[in-house]
Amino acid sequence: MLHLLLPLLLLISNVVPSQSDIVESLPGFPGDLPFKLETGYVGVGELEEVQLFYYFIESERSPKDDPLLLWLTGGPGCSALSGLLFEIGPLRFDYSNSSGNRPVLRLNPYSWTKIANIIFLDAPVGTGFSYATTWTASNKTDTSSAAQTYEFLRKWLMSHPKFLINPLYISGDSYSGVIVPIIVKEVYDGNEAGREPPMNLKGYVLGNPVTCEVKDISQRIPYGHKTALISDELYESTKTDCNGDYVNVDPTNGACLADLEMVSICLEKIYLGQILEPKCSIITPNHTRLEWSRSILEENIIDVVSMPQQSRPWCRSYNYLYSYIWANDRNVREALNVREGTKPEWDRCNYSLAYTKDVLNSVVYHKYLSKTSLRALIYSGDHDLALPYVGTLEWIRSLNLTLLGPWSPWFVDGQVAGYSILYSENSKYDLTFTTIKGGGHTAPEYKPKECFAMIDRWFDYYPL
Numbered sequence: 001m002l003h004l005l006l007p008l009l010l011l012i013s014n015v016v017p018s019q020s021d022i023v024e025s026l027p028g029f030p031g032d033l034p035f036k037l038e039t040g041y042v043g044v045g046e047l048e049e050v051q052l053f054y055y056f057i058e059s060e061r062s063p064k065d066d067p068l069l070l071w072l073t074g075g076p077g078c079s080a081l082s083g084l085l086f087e088i089g090p091l092r093f094d095y096s097n098s099s100g101n102r103p104v105l106r107l108n109p110y111s112w113t114k115i116a117n118i119i120f121l122d123a124p125v126g127t128g129f130s131y132a133t134t135w136t137a138s139n140k141t142d143t144s145s146a147a148q149t150y151e152f153l154r155k156w157l158m159s160h161p162k163f164l165i166n167p168l169y170i171s172g173d174s175y176s177g178v179i180v181p182i183i184v185k186e187v188y189d190g191n192e193a194g195r196e197p198p199m200n201l202k203g204y205v206l207g208n209p210v211t212c213e214v215k216d217i218s219q220r221i222p223y224g225h226k227t228a229l230i231s232d233e234l235y236e237s238t239k240t241d242c243n244g245d246y247v248n249v250d251p252t253n254g255a256c257l258a259d260l261e262m263v264s265i266c267l268e269k270i271y272l273g274q275i276l277e278p279k280c281s282i283i284t285p286n287h288t289r290l291e292w293s294r295s296i297l298e299e300n301i302i303d304v305v306s307m308p309q310q311s312r313p314w315c316r317s318y319n320y321l322y323s324y325i326w327a328n329d330r331n332v333r334e335a336l337n338v339r340e341g342t343k344p345e346w347d348r349c350n351y352s353l354a355y356t357k358d359v360l361n362s363v364v365y366h367k368y369l370s371k372t373s374l375r376a377l378i379y380s381g382d383h384d385l386a387l388p389y390v391g392t393l394e395w396i397r398s399l400n401l402t403l404l405g406p407w408s409p410w411f412v413d414g415q416v417a418g419y420s421i422l423y424s425e426n427s428k429y430d431l432t433f434t435t436i437k438g439g440g441h442t443a444p445e446y447k448p449k450e451c452f453a454m455i456d457r458w459f460d461y462y463p464l
Contacts, residue, residue, distance in 0.1 A: 020056075020159070021337040026091075028326060029105040035060050035090050035113060039336050041130075044151040049137035052152050053129035053338070055084055055120040056160075057113045067202070067459055068166040069118045070153055070183075074174025074210065074442075076145070076357075077350040079128030080120035083173070085323055087444040088112040088451070089120065093322045103322040110444075110452035115459060117163060119156065123149050123179075126353045131342045142359040146182035153187070157197050167202040167459075173442040174387070177209020178357075181365035188372060203375035205455070208387045208442045211395050212361035218246045219391030221263060226390065227275060230266050238263060272386040273316065274440025280315035316445075323348050363395050370399055373428040377458050381439025381446060382418070389435050396433050401425050410434070410454075410464035417450040420464045434464055 020040030025032050036058040041051045059066035073083040085091055090111040094104040112118060122128030124145035125138060132138040140148075157164055170187065172180045184204045191198055210216055225235035238259035242249060246263075249256055271279035326332055327346040369376070378396065380389035401423035409416045420434035436443040436450055444451040457464050 019337070023335060023337070026105065026335050027329060027331045028103050029091065034107070036063075039338075041339070042152045042155050044148045044155070045137055049133045050125045050148060051131055051133070051339075051342070052125065052148070053122040053131075054152075054156070055080060055089075055336075057084075057090060057118050057120075059117045060090070060111075060114045063117055064162065064166070066166065067116045068163050068168050069112070069116050069171050069205070070149075070168075071118055071120050072123055072149070072172035072176040072179060073120075073127075074172065074176045075127065075349050075351075075353075076124055076142075076175050076179070076355055077127050077347075077353045078174070079327075079346065079348055079350075080122050081128055081327060081346075082320075082323065082348050084120045086319070087173070087442060087448075088118070090114075093319070093326075095319065095322075098322055101325055103326040108448065110448035112444075112452065112455055114452075115456050117166065119153075121149065121152065123152070124353065124355065126350055126355075128346065128350075129336075129338050129343050131339075139354045139356075141356045142178055143182060145355075146179050146186060149179070149183050150186040150190070153183075153199070154190075154195070154197065157199065161197070164197055165200055168200050169203055169205055170201075171205035171207075173207035173209065175210045177206050177211050178359050178362045180204055180206055180209075181362050181369060182359065184374070185365050185368055188369070188374070201374065203377070204369075205377045205379075205458075207379050207444070208381055208384050209378065209392065210387060211363055211392070213357075214247045214360070215395070216387050216391050218244075219388045219394070220267065220385055221246050223385060223388035223390050224263070224267055229270060229275070229385075230263060234259065234262055234266070267385070270385060271315075272384075272441065274381070274383050274446060275385050276383055276438075277440070278313045278315050280317055316440075320348055363398060366395075367399055370401060370425045370429045370431070375429070376431040377455075378431065378433045379418075379443055379451070379454060380433075380435055381441060381443035382435040382437055383439060383446075384441040384443075386441045393433060396423065396431065399423070399425075399431075401429075401431060404430075412450050412453045417447070417453065418464075432458060432464070 020038050023037040023039055038056040039054065041053055044050050044052060071080060071083055073080050083089065085093065088111065090108050090113045091105045092108045094106040098104045122130040124140040125132045170180050170184050187199050187201050191201060221230065221235065221238060224230040241259050242256040246260065249260065269279055271277050378392060380392050382389050402425065404422040404424050407419055407421050409419050411417055416437055418435040418437045420432060423431045434454060436447050439447045454464055
């Protein structure tokens, strides 16, 4: 009997109660933080073997009235800290004043926390500072991760009841395009079933979202044609020879393979994240010609560090070096109240997760949600080759919603900031799709001012 009880006792001994702490200052930022930052863990799953780490920042305007956002960065496995520091959070690295191992932080004038309360969550387990106390708890799927995030949100709101009345939006970008609609359905169904606590769910926000990886990647070819990266002749030949499927290619279809090799030659030197920016030499020269179709985005930080400074152009991914230096500093971890010994190293994106993608197309969740009274905002940087806007617009059109207006420009400081279109279903559900002119993957990192204007207007039910 003892040998049966021992594993259970070990599990129980590993359970750590949820905790939260207020962070008043951070290494690299001068003085006290001018906003309220809380960090902590919430235990989820059986015996709470999964400890999800979060950063919560209260709205700098009116915490009791402004929306509450749950934010998930993509990947799967990219830390919420990346979204906080490089996209929509109140802090940025001050590159001009940072040097070597001394990253300096500054305020972001276009932080979404100026108008919203935001929970930045490290999910799924293994992301950022989140960790599991057992091996089996480390294994996750799309659906199980979404269920644990829903459990996190319920527990977090029960411990922060004053935010239960705030309008709630589930949000994220990139691979979160698969997870967020599942979570929204969980919250909506939970409310309908009377689960506690009741949540004031209003809608969801997705940026440059993955929906169906195979279709998303295939859209790089039509997008490359639209942006003059692929010629008319090659595009028409590829479309015909490959029957419109550029990923699941018949190995005996020599004409299609030949076309795709030419496509690879055209695209292989283009940076997927933003087609106008330089591509870093972080992939070995021995990769195959069909490399373009392998993944959404890849990054190898070791190769970036080892390259001689004088031999490389500036590349956006070099900005991420400071996040590795900063987040792995002992003083920073202590300031953030990270539990010692739980994560040996912080990664901006952990691609070694024990993770199974069991939702191959999340459109079915959008179709379900389109029958509700929720609202959705979908935005895409129009220079993103990793997840081209044309693919996002295609699945939105497949929902067969009612078009409420024409494709129209919207403006920031008198300049075109993007183009938007509004859809509805039975005068209840509405979906706004917009491009961010000049934006990449993901848009707020490239166009923070325009994205701030977008979210500010949308939250207030104003036209973009």
